[in-house]
Amino acid sequence: MLDDFFVRALLVGIGMALVTGALGCFVVWRRLSFFGDTLAHSALLGVTLSYTTEINMALSVFVISSIVALILLKLQKKTNLPADALLGLLAHSSLAIGLVVIGLLATIRFDLMGLLFGDILAVNVNDIAVVWIGGAIILIVLKIIWKPLFASTVNYELAEAEGMNPEKYNAIFTILLAAIIAISIKMVGLLLITGMLIIPAAMARNLSDNPNQMVIFSIIGGLLSVIIGLFASLEINTPSGPSIITSGLILFILSLTKIKKKSQLNN
């Protein structure tokens, strides 16, 4: 069964959607969309690192993204620049450095398009293992830190005053984010990974009135996007990563009709 490229793609996509659905809610709640983008951009540097040193790609992306995240946290404390400016600075400079390094390694040729947009149809059994084991670890950690992370998302001071140590859990969450980007970059690419985090969560927000419900809807939305997107790409021969994101967008647009009904009832 795993011989079939389509089944492999489905398995990887489903594993990824389970994690991005849950983490994506926190990305939306904490207004970290641009932060996710920054981490994804810096992933290019991680990819080139893996080509030069022959370290596993997911691992090198994870390391580079985590370092960029930590630099950001330091810069936020040290400078007076607003967060979005710092994020832009880090996103574009790490992307540029990545491209410069690629230029220097003129002997190595690799598929830049695949890197930017991913190629979920090219995953192997090894990738499935990385996504499912890595994903399981991320979800378990998220489950463990859920309460303090959620409390510090709602209100940092309140969480800190009542002993929830928000600084620690924010840092752990950042690392989880770097991890999901690392394990899914090959599938949807560095330009589309933030879409997988944000779009299902945004859709879920339209449909839910409490946090747990939003996480469940977000995961379901992510799963549907993967399944619909992959089948569509098979049927009408469109690129798979972008098809998944487009399916997510369609689900989001459908969810808008639901809030519309709600507000009409309220009026």
Add this chain to the structure above:
Amino acid sequence: MTNKNDTLVKLDNAGVLVNDKWLVRGVSLEIKKGKIITLIGPNGSGKSTTAKITLGLYKNIEGKVEKFTDKIAYVPQKINIDWTLPIRVNDFMNLTSTLKNNDIDSALEITGTPHLKNKDLKSLSGGEFQRVLMARAIAKKPELLVLDEPVQGVDFNGEIALYELIKKISDTLNCGILLISHNLHVVMSKTDHVVCLNGHVCCSGTPIDVANNEKYQELFGKDISKILSVYEHSHDHIHKIDGTIEKKEN
């Protein structure tokens, strides 16, 4: 003297320097089980800062803070909830601890908000939200309760009811309470200790001591300082600003 074990938190000469400016400096106070400490002082005198030092929200402080309890509940002066979060009152009640449903219900009952339990937090009015914040703190059954201007924005009768509620919490939970008063001249009758701040501790003591203190009178003017009035929870009358007494309507 009281048993050392009764002390919940102790500030020793504490101060915070932010951007080369002392927000507050040289504050020493001790909060004990079952006692109510009220902080008063003008705007910018460091009341909220003192509360935050007590809660350990500042990383770099001068002096020392010793905490002897982890069971803390905080009702902040302002709270910004990001409305991208779908969150109901019930979820909010369980924010920093997992509470029993009974405790949630009775806390909402006491603060007059049981009908809000399944409402979206963002649909609440300012006053309702203030009550829910209070309910959350009560339901946690803390040993130390820090209330930063809990009666802010509450109408006069609501204010009295809130002071009565605070007294009730103090009695039933036997917790230590640090209360920041938004009103310079009003502290509740049950207050054991008043600390008057003005960037530093201007004076402190029992409400009567503070009212009669020269520095307090200097800070707020002799005429005004006379009216450090005291809410008596069991009173059937109200002490008015001009010193007259008005019968309380029921």
